[in-house]
Amino acid sequence: MPKKRPKSDQFARKRKILSKFLDDRGRCPHLRPLVAGDSCSEIFKTAENLVEGGPLRHFCASAYVYNPKTNEFLLIRHRKRGCWIPPGGHVEDNERPDITAIRETLEETGIAVRLIGAPAPLFHGEVAIAQPFGLRIYEDGPCHEHMSFLYAAIPVGGSLAMSEREVEDVGWFLLEKILSESFGAAPAVGDWCRFLSKQLPQLLLAKN
Ligand SMILES: [Zn+2]
Numbered sequence: 001m002p003k004k005r006p007k008s009d010q011f012a013r014k015r016k017i018l019s020k021f022l023d024d025r026g027r028c029p030h031l032r033p034l035v036a037g038d039s040c041s042e043i044f045k046t047a048e049n050l051v052e053g054g055p056l057r058h059f060c061a062s063a064y065v066y067n068p069k070t071n072e073f074l075l076i077r078h079r080k081r082g083c084w085i086p087p088g089g090h091v092e093d094n095e096r097p098d099i100t101a102i103r104e105t106l107e108e109t110g111i112a113v114r115l116i117g118a119p120a121p122l123f124h125g126e127v128a129i130a131q132p133f134g135l136r137i138y139e140d141g142p143c144h145e146h147m148s149f150l151y152a153a154i155p156v157g158g159s160l161a162m163s164e165r166e167v168e169d170v171g172w173f174l175l176e177k178i179l180s181e182s183f184g185a186a187p188a189v190g191d192w193c194r195f196l197s198k199q200l201p202q203l204l205l206a207k208n
Contacts (some may be wrong), residue, residue, distance in 0.1 A: 031062075058140075060148040061100035062088025064196050065113050067155055068204060072172035073193050074155070075185070076108050080166045084188040088148065097149040098129050104154065109170050110161030113153035116203045125136070133196055133203070136188070152196055152203055 034113040064086050065074035075084040087105040091097050098115055105113050115130035122128055134150035175197055177183055179190040 013036040013161045027113075039166040044189050051121070053153075054181075056144040058144075058146055059091040059097060061087060061091055061104070061151065062148055063101040063105045063113055063115070063151050063153040064193060065109075065155060066154045066196070066200060067172060068200075070172060070187045072174055073178060074109060074111060074172055075170070075178070075189070076162065076167045077169035077184075078186075079166055081186065083184050084173075085186045085189055086150075086192075096129065097132070098151060101149070101153065106158065106207065108167050110158045111155050112157040114156045115151045115153045116206065117152060118199075118203060118206055121169070123182060133199060134192060135193075138188075150196075152191060154204075 032176045062073075062085070064111060066072070067074070074087065076087050077084050084158075089104040091100045096152060101115060102113055103112055115132065115172045117131035120128075130151060132149040133152050136146075136147055138148070140146045146157040160170055163169075168207075173183070175190075175193055178185050178193050
């Protein structure tokens with residue numbers, strides 16, 4: 001069996017190939033926002049012609065965990081990124097994104113969670129799973145785009161115990177603290193916490 005190249009090598013190789021196509025702001029030209037006059041087929045053609053394989057696109061999932069007793073959110077300080085973000089990560093092969101959010105939260109913080117989401121309609125043969133409250137698409141590096149399902153969750157067990165490989169700190173924080181500039185949350189994390197806090201009353205009432 002040929003040995004599978006480690007993921008980090010694949011990323012480094014792809015970044016090297018892609019680096020010559022970055023614009024002067026270091027952004028991948030085929031991940032740029034659509035502008036008037038763009039057509040989807042043009043964008044895809046450009047991406048395929050520029051580099052073999054095109055950009056890296058990954059599905060991810062994060063859990064915005066809220067403790068109704070203390071009104072606090074659970075965040076981790078990510079070692080490599082140097083800022084506070086909700087627990088989460090890449091959706092693994094054959095994994096459902098709701099499971100990713102639960103698994104990553106337990107691995108990164110030691111906290112077991114239950115996802116809470118507005119009830120969704122179920123049609124023939126569909127499985128009831130928690131609905132994400134947001135879908136975020138952002139660049140995680142040159143030509144590396146993340147499509148991240150955002151789930152709301154409440155703690156149901158466990159205790160704070162961080163995985164030291166990726167996480168340098170973990171804790172519970174009030175919204176006001178997360179929104180303060182000196183706190184050091186990643187861009188948009190405070191906005192998503194504020195957005196979620198407005199929907200929490202309905203989500204906490206909904207039967208999941
Ligand atoms: Zn990725």
